[in-house]
Amino acid sequence: MRPLSVQQSPLTAHPTPTLQPGVLLPKIACSSAREQTYALYLPANYTAAKRWPVVYVFSPDARGEVPAALARSAAEEFGYIIAASNNSRNGPWKPEGEAAQAVWNDTHDRLSIDDQRVYFAGFSGGARVAARLAQSCKCAQAVFLSGASFPNDAPPTSQDKFGIFLTVGFLDFNYPELVTLDSQLASLGTPHFLRRFDGSHQWPPAEIWREALAFAELLAMTNKHRQPDDAFAAAQLASFLATADKFAEGGDAYYSWQYLRATAEVFTGLTELAKLQSRIAALEKNPAVRAGQKREKEEIIEQRALEDAVYKIFGEVNSPNADRNEVVVETTQELMHLRDRATHEKNIEHRRVVERARRGVFAYFLESGEPLMDSSDPRLARIYLALAGEARPESPWPQVSLARCDLKMGRKKDAVRDLQRAVAAGLTASDLATLPSDYPELAAITGDAELQKLATAASAKAHAP
16 A cells, blocks of 8 residues: 655745745645644745755644654754644544645645655654555655554565664653664664663654754765765764763663664764774673663563563453452552552662553553443443553543543543542643543533632642742
């Protein structure tokens, strides 16, 4: 399947007054599909007299402005168009493909795009969309995958002819998935780069977008889609080495070694690497590097074991002879134990593992519970969502989902209490005001006077000096 039609855009296209270069535009409606919109950033020096590389970006939550804002500085520096769908969200493939096609068509109608320099990017479920698009359209030079790998039914193969820049936070529950993908891509000989960072399951920060677009520029040189530039390559190498130094300064020789090896792969043939190769060879003799490799493998096993302990208990919930209440109580106790470990573990590596496991079971319960709200067993949906809240009581979003579930069950007072708990967990007055646009059923309760009072007070407290 090829969801995107690849047509070279004419060089006669000019941005209309609404497409002002150098300004992040949060919502551009597609001309031929007005319900489809996207966030757009054009470099300040954009002109239709030349063709420009473009990154099509896909979020798990239909909020294109968020990644577009993070990518903006790098896009300006390297001269990239950013087009981030406001419709693409986690769910069935058909609407995802339609959102991608709509943004593709509209940008190609309006803008001067270099179809030899097309890139896809995505976070979480959006990363799987980006990978699927790249595999199916055969039009991408690279993909930027954040917090997730390829779709389960479409793993990477040697037939994939695009580079891959991976990012994952140290606290991301999908950390094992990205580390495993890094090894798979190495065995396939695919140009790739794994960038770890301090964070959780989230878009990478702006400075890592810079590394991703630098990776794209260097790959374009290697693939003869951009003129060689020795000065540019040398400057980027210095920047990458500075990042490796930060890992080393943080006391982790293994992460520094891994980053340097990935850097050497990217810069091969583009600049002098003798000193870099010597540095890598010296690190390989460091016992801390071998210990780090072993530790990471053990951490992946430990994380899965911690998650499986929760799933084993909860797995009885649908057993015909099981007492649901007892299963929920036992699962809750296991989640409380996991939370307690995450809070009190003093070893930073162990704490990361426990925290990733906690966030992993949180995602499992939340993502499993929400689709069940429209099933014949909404009470089961409520069990999943309540357990998500137990896994991460600091997150307001399970309570928002519980409010939706309670409304579907005709429990309006409970739904209001759910949102009150969401406010206590950090939901702001602004969040509350925008909820009905995403979940229309919540319009019936978001205007509750007591709830509004609580949200306003919480927001004022959060912004107090």
